[in-house]
Amino acid sequence: MQRYNLSYWERETFFKDYDVAVIGSGIVGLTAAMHLKTLDPALRVVVLERGALPAGASTRNAGFACFGSMSELLDDMTHLTEDEVLAVVEKRWRGLQRLRAVVGDANMDFQMLGGYEMFTDEDEETFHSCAARVPDFNRKIGTITGHPETYKIVDDRLPGFGFRGVNHLILNQPEGQVHTGKMMASLLHKAAEHGIQIFNGINLVRLEDSSLGVELETDTGWVLRVPRVLVAVNGFAKTLLPDAEVTPARNQVLVTQPIPGLKVEGCFHYDRGYYYFRNVDGRILLGGGRHLDNSTEQTSEFGSNALIRSALVQLLKTVICPGQPFEVDAWWTGILGLGPVKKPIVERYSDNVVVAVRLSGMGVAIGTLIGQEGAEMLLA
Ligand SMILES: Cc1cc2nc3c(=O)[nH]c(=O)nc-3n(C[C@H](O)[C@H](O)[C@H](O)COP(=O)(O)OP(=O)(O)OC[C@H]3O[C@@H](n4cnc5c(N)ncnc54)[C@H](O)[C@@H]3O)c2cc1C
Numbered sequence: 053m054q055r056y057n058l059s060y061w062e063r064e065t066f067f068k069d070y071d072v073a074v075i076g077s078g079i080v081g082l083t084a085a086m087h088l089k090t091l092d093p094a095l096r097v098v099v100l101e102r103g104a105l106p107a108g109a110s111t112r113n114a115g116f117a118c119f120g121s122m123s124e125l126l127d128d129m130t131h132l133t134e135d136e137v138l139a140v141v142e143k144r145w146r147g148l149q150r151l152r153a154v155v156g157d158a159n160m161d162f163q164m165l166g167g168y169e170m171f172t173d174e175d176e177e178t179f180h181s182c183a184a185r186v187p188d189f190n191r192k193i194g195t196i197t198g199h200p201e202t203y204k205i206v207d208d209r210l211p212g213f214g215f216r217g218v219n220h221l222i223l224n225q226p227e228g229q230v231h232t233g234k235m236m237a238s239l240l241h242k243a244a245e246h247g248i249q250i251f252n253g254i255n256l257v258r259l260e261d262s263s264l265g266v267e268l269e270t271d272t273g274w275v276l277r278v279p280r281v282l283v284a285v286n287g288f289a290k291t292l293l294p295d296a297e298v299t300p301a302r303n304q305v306l307v308t309q310p311i312p313g314l315k316v317e318g319c320f321h322y323d324r325g326y327y328y329f330r331n332v333d334g335r336i337l338l339g340g341g342r343h344l345d346n347s348t349e350q351t352s353e354f355g356s357n358a359l360i361r362s363a364l365v366q367l368l369k370t371v372i373c374p375g376q377p378f379e380v381d382a383w384w385t386g387i388l389g390l391g392p393v394k395k396p397i398v399e400r401y402s403d404n405v406v407v408a409v410r411l412s413g414m415g416v417a418i419g420t421l422i423g424q425e426g427a428e429m430l431l432a
Contacts, residue, residue: 053255055273066251070098072430073268073278075256075292077101078110079415080408081284082239083154083423084430088282089246091431097248098278100268102255108286109415111236112386114305114328114339116319117151117162117228119144119417121169122182122189122203124325131393140394142196144417148228151235151420154242160235165318167227168206169325171220178324179220186222199226214315216374229319229330230416259283259292261402282430283407284423286415287389288352293401298410300352301388304360305339307332308368309379316372327367335381336372338364354385388413398425406430 058067074085077099085097105111120128120141128137152162171179186203193202206223243250258269259281266281283289289296311334319330327340341360342349348357361383368378389410391397396418397410408426411419 053271055271058274067098067274067276069096070249070278071095072097072280072282073266073276074099074282074284075259075268076108076284076286076288077103077106077240077243077250077252078108078284078286079236079239079419080110080286080411080423080426081106081282082236082243083420084282084284084408084427085248085423086154086239086243086246087424087427088431089248091427099243099248099250100254100256100276101250101252104252106236108288109386109388109411110419111232112305112384113232113416114319114330114337115230115232115235115332115416116167116328116330117148117230117416118167118224118319119148119197119227120193121167121224121321121325122185122222123169123175123178124321125189126181126185127324128394132395138192138196140414141193143421144414145196147418147421148416150424151230151416154420155235155238159238161231162228164226164228165331167224167319168321169222169224170215170218170320170322171222172217172323173219175324176219179222182222183220197226202226212315214374214376216371218371223318227319229332231332232416235416256292259405261404266404280404280430281406282426283401283405284409284426286409286411287387289389289407289409291352293407296407296409297391297397298389299350299391301342301390302349302351302353302355302357302385303339303342303388304349304357304364304383304385305337306361306364306380306383307337308335309381310334311336311373311376311378313376314373322367322371327364329372336368336378338368338372340364341367352387354387356383356385396422398422398429400429 255271260267265279268276287300289298329338
């Protein structure tokens with residue numbers, strides 16, 4: 053990046069007198085900025101984003117409005133206590149209700165089409181452990197969702213979807229899906245309506261807190277000073293805060309051209325959640341497969357992976373749309389922020405800096421709540 057100085061005019065007009073800077077304009081950064089203005093409408097809030105658009109996960113995800121498939125939650129219970137896992141489910145559920153209230157269902161094409169978990173021959177044992185827990189999960193998670201039958205075994209729906217080699221389906225009835233692009237466009241629009249200034253193309257490379265406030269340096273060499281900062285850079289946290297316990301994880305995603313007569317409707321998890329797909333605009337959106345080449349995908353660089361892309365196409369051909377011709381319309385990647393456990397980090401980094409990062413694959417659900425928590429901690 054070419055280094056150059058801000059002019060006097062630029063410095064005095066565009067980068068003066070903010071009370072808070074939020075770094076990152078993903079779902080967390082935007083909702084944190086809006087919550088700051090709700091808490092104190094007089095605050096002058098600026099969002100600094102390195103991409104022309106938000107450039108991490110929030111505009112590049114699958115749009116599952118999900119709060120937990122059964123095998124995912126049972127697996128989580130091997131790392132966390134049952135109460136801790138249920139607390140995360142509750143947070144995801146509350147987060148989804150908050151997202152729907154903030155954005156509005158119609159503004160992001162929210163549809164409650166359900167989330168399905170698929171089980172093949174290899175998953176027979178997993179299916180039986182999940183099936184045995186359905187009544188227990190419905191009792192415990194029903195108190196969160198208010199749904200009398202959150203999870204339901206629906207093997208009878210298999211012929212209708214046309215999958216090959218799938219033996220069982222467990223449906224999570226109150227899960228839904230959103231149009232990710234519309235959700236983020238709406239959040240950007242609402243942030244502007246709240247009087248929040250958003251600057252794109254601002255790539256921060258250094259952050260230093262002192263009694264004088266926080267000094268931020270961009271890759272162009274500009275140095276900005278702001279009293280308080282909220283860092284919402286998710287999978288990119290280590291570049292600004294080298295000690296942050298966040299590992300970037302790249303995900304490969306494709307969308308097909310419209311498929312005539314497509315039978316798939318809803319959000320689906322396949323092979324223990326390593327793959328995920330859904331219908332959108334008469335097409336299939338499919339992603340995942342990171343486990344096939346974990347070390348290469350542990351990166352914050354966008355880029356393709358031939359091995360994983362070929363596995364995704366193969367999965368479409370053999371399991372999801374067997375015997376149905378399709379063409380891939382687009383490929384992209386997004387960057388997740390992961391940690392040793394599936395818990396976001398919302399903490400005070402220093403006197404004037406709060407971090408709200410590491411949303412794993414749950415950010416659509418919990419992003420708005422994490423933004424709210426980060427904003428409240430910054431003003432506390
Ligand atoms: C392929 C994929 C599929 C997913 N599917 C789902 C799903 O279906 N459901 C679900 O709930 N979750 C899903 N997720 C996870 C979800 O998208 C994320 O948890 C959520 O978007 C994280 O939001 P965020 O605001 O924390 O981070 P991001 O959206 O990553 O935002 C961080 C922002 O910070 C900016 N930034 C980074 N470094 C700097 C810097 N130095 N200076 C300035 N700006 C910077 C980035 O450009 C980026 O815009 C998926 C993620 C991926 C990648």
